[in-house]
Amino acid sequence: MSNIIQALETLGSKAMHASLYAATIDSLVLGREERKAMLDRDHAALNELMGGPKKMVFAIMAADEEA
Amino acid sequence: MSQQGSLACVGLGMMLGAHLSPRSRSHIEQADVVFALVSDPLVELWVQEMRPDMRSLQPFYNEGTSRLVSYGAMVEAMLTDVRAGRRVCGVFYGHPGVFALVPHKAVAGARAEGFEAVMEPGISAEDCLYADLGIDPGKYGCQHFEASQLMFYQRRIDPTAYLIVWQVGMAGDRSLARFSTGPAYRRLLVELLAKDYPLAHPVIAYEAATLPITAPRMDELRLSDLVDADLRLQTTLVFPPALPMQRNQEMLDRLALLDREMEEGKCRQ
Numbered sequence: 001m002s003n004i005i006q007a008l009e010t011l012g013s014k015a016m017h018a019s020l021y022a023a024t025i026d027s028l029v030l031g032r033e034e035r036k037a038m039l040d041r042d043h044a045a046l047n048e049l050m051g052g053p054k055k056m057v058f059a060i061m062a063a064d065e066e067a
Numbered sequence: 068m069s070q071q072g073s074l075a076c077v078g079l080g081m082m083l084g085a086h087l088s089p090r091s092r093s094h095i096e097q098a099d100v101v102f103a104l105v106s107d108p109l110v111e112l113w114v115q116e117m118r119p120d121m122r123s124l125q126p127f128y129n130e131g132t133s134r135l136v137s138y139g140a141m142v143e144a145m146l147t148d149v150r151a152g153r154r155v156c157g158v159f160y161g162h163p164g165v166f167a168l169v170p171h172k173a174v175a176g177a178r179a180e181g182f183e184a185v186m187e188p189g190i191s192a193e194d195c196l197y198a199d200l201g202i203d204p205g206k207y208g209c210q211h212f213e214a215s216q217l218m219f220y221q222r223r224i225d226p227t228a229y230l231i232v233w234q235v236g237m238a239g240d241r242s243l244a245r246f247s248t249g250p251a252y253r254r255l256l257v258e259l260l261a262k263d264y265p266l267a268h269p270v271i272a273y274e275a276a277t278l279p280i281t282a283p284r285m286d287e288l289r290l291s292d293l294v295d296a297d298l299r300l301q302t303t304l305v306f307p308p309a310l311p312m313q314r315n316q317e318m319l320d321r322l323a324l325l326d327r328e329m330e331e332g333k334c335r336q
Contacts, residue, residue: 005083005116008109011279012084041280043109052108057128059234059300060104060159061166062135062243063215 003030004050007038072149074177076157076170078189081275083110086190091158092117094187098156100148104141104169105160106301107277114158121158124169133243142173149182160277162191166213166233192303193231195275199283200305202229207308214238214304218256226263227313230306236299250294257293264309266291271305272298 007028016024025038037045047054075094080086095101095117103114104124115121127137127144148155157163163170164186177184193211197204208228214235216222224230237245239252257266267289274284288296293304 002112002116005109005113008278008280009084009113012082012086014279038280043278043281046278046280047108050109050112052112053125054108056106056108056111057125057246057300058104058106058160059134059237059246060138060169061213061234062138062168063213063234064219064241064243065135065168 002050003028004034004038004046007034008046072152072155072177072182074145074149074155074157074173074182074184075187076159076163076174076185077187078162078164078191079105079110079114079158079160080190081106081161081192081195081277082190083107083113083278085279088187088189091187091189094156095158097154099153101156101158102141102145103158105158107160110160110277128246130246131244135243138169138172141169142176145173146176146180149177149184150180159189161275162189162194164188165191165193192273192275192301195283196231196273196303196305199275199285200271200273202305204229207312214256215240218259224260224263226309227311228308230304232304232306234300235293235302235304238298246300253296253298254294257290260290260306264290264306268309269307271307272296273303273305274299274301 007030010028011024014024022039025035030038034049037049075098077091077094079091095114101114101118101121102124103111103121105111105114111123124141127141128134129137145155145157157170157173159167159170170186174184174186196202208225209231210225210228211231211233212222214232215238217232218239235256236247238248238256240248270288270290270293272284272286272288276283
């Protein structure tokens, strides 16, 4: 698993006080840019580092099925 | 004997790593084929880490083509593998059955053809909204409408309850072929809502957090601000009640009468 995704999964599963955020990030295995993006809470930078698509479409509801 | 195909549509929840149930994860891990439709590129990569062979449903969208066509093709893609005897898992962000046509159609279609099909709930944007905004839908009642549907049909809004409007970024799109509409369309939505709410009425533009490093969007606006506001596909509008609830004295009187009759043994339960 990539470091970023693994770090996000770990963070997502932890009950963590906001004051412990930086220390928790420090404890994770991350590269310099990855760590900076995490500390900056920079979603776009993380996505860029992972090479994810810039745009996602995810509407799965139609207002009018008869349209 | 060939294996009987099956379908499980599961919810990932909204936040990466935080909301996936053990049961949904098990479906993802055990399926022969996994399809995914999620709202965040990093969340899609997370699913891909769980299942490197995951098939994204993103390529089925095509701006300019009715989403109903795309939705039909997504359902058919999943059912094709079910018919081929595979255990198929459809992974959807949030809850697969909340404001989500594709999982419902896929489960119904599989069952209609005699296959086993289940839906596993997930934590939806609605669930996150209640927690983040501190709203209890039971306090005053809560109405939910898809924005365009609210515009296309004669609906009765109850301004004494919460009103939640979904997919506002595409409000008024009759073609189902666009991924966003603009201020001119929203002006009509505001006009419609202004029949029940003052233009200065507060409204919250809400977006659930999809990563544990980000915060939800909870921007307080006024109804009149909506025309030019930054409203995206994932933005949901939350209207607090505009009026106090009115007691139904006639019903209360009838209930009091009934209570008395029950006490006096005049009435059978």
